[in-house]
Amino acid sequence: xxxxxxxxxxxxxxxxxxxxxxxxxxxxxxxxxxxxxxxxxxxxxxxxxxxxxxxxxxxxxxxxxxxxxxxxxxxxxxxxxxxxxxxxxxxxxxxxxxxxxxxxxxxxxxxxxxxxxxxxxxxxxxxxxxxxxxxxxxxxxxxxxxxxxxxxxxxxxxxxxxxxxxxxxxxxxxxxxxxxxxxxxxxxxxxxxxxxxxxxxxxxxxxxxxxxxxxxxxxxxxxxxxxxxxxxxxxxxxxxxxxxxxxxxxxxxxxxxxxxxxxxxxxxxxxxxxxxxxxxxxxxxxx
Numbered sequence: 659x660x661x662x663x664x665x666x667x668x669x670x671x672x673x674x675x676x677x678x679x680x681x682x683x684x685x686x687x688x689x690x691x692x693x694x695x696x697x698x699x700x701x702x703x704x705x706x707x708x709x710x711x712x713x714x715x716x717x718x719x720x721x722x723x724x725x726x727x728x729x730x731x732x733x734x735x736x737x738x739x740x741x742x743x744x745x746x747x748x749x750x751x752x753x754x755x756x757x758x759x760x761x762x763x764x765x766x767x768x769x770x771x772x773x774x775x776x777x778x779x780x781x782x783x784x785x786x787x788x789x790x791x792x793x794x795x796x797x798x799x800x801x802x803x804x805x806x807x808x809x810x811x812x813x814x815x816x817x818x819x820x821x822x823x824x825x826x827x828x829x830x831x832x833x834x835x836x837x838x839x840x841x842x843x844x845x846x847x848x849x850x851x852x853x854x855x856x857x858x859x860x861x862x863x864x865x866x867x868x869x870x871x872x873x874x875x876x877x878x879x880x881x882x883x884x885x886x887x888x889x890x891x892x893x894x895x896x897x898x899x900x901x902x903x904x905x906x907x908x909x910x911x912x913x914x915x916x917x918x919x920x921x922x923x924x925x926x927x928x929x930x931x932x933x934x935x936x937x938x939x940x941x942x943x944x945x
Contacts, residue, residue: 717762
């Protein structure tokens with residue numbers, strides 16, 4: 659249990675940021691990266707500011723910097739007063755600006771502000787527009803692959819942290835996967851988070867999953883729905899026979915920009931029309 663809403667003991671903090679306790683202690687000792695307070699009982703209590711410095715350090719190390727260099731940048735970034743705009747469209751623009759200069763601390767702070775409004779508005783009004791714009795700017799060569807990976811990694815990390823426990827409960831069960839060859843998972847994760855908000859349980863198989871393996875899992879779990887998501891239609895049509903077979907036994911839905919009503923009809927399955935927010939609402943309403 660946290661002693662305060664935004665204060666965590668080291669075990670809980672390590673789970674939140676995905677860093678081993680020994681590593682956290684080493685970074686605190688060597689680089690003065692963390693500034694924990696002390697509880698009445700003498701326990702270290704880590705704050706959201708500590709979390710932002712860790713996130714920033716992880717992002718810089720992910721770009722290939724040594725730990726010492728990453729710590730210096732993370733500390734410098736944390737010293738800057740971060741003013742977050744209230745309007746979602748402004749948050750989108752500032753997230754893109756933060757990605758352009760690889761500012762993980764600001765990027766995470768903007769995500770904090772977005773999700774403070776609630777999961778649905780954050781995903782619908784901020785996360786999905788950011789992902790769409792990143793894709794457009796990459797196609798125009800306004801952003802590099804490095805920029806895209808930097809931003810999508812930070813978003814994915816935040817989304818998966820929110821996904822903790824989404825398999826629990828007693829509601830309907832959905833199996834989520836991207837078929838073979840498809841590695842873009844963020845839309846699928848958004849869909850799963852929003853579906854979980856409607857009371858569904860999520861079995862997430864992730865990227866590049868052969869459809870016969872999805873069928874095997876589905877045979878064991880007997881889900882109420884199976885969602886296959888792809889940005890490239892070829893990743894669906896290449897597994898067409900297996901998808902048709904899956905659809906004979908389970909309520910199977912194709913989602914993502916690579917899916918279409920035409921492809922779904924040809925394969926004998928269903929099509930999720932619209933973005934993840936619309937699709938989750940439609941599935942939850944039909945259940």
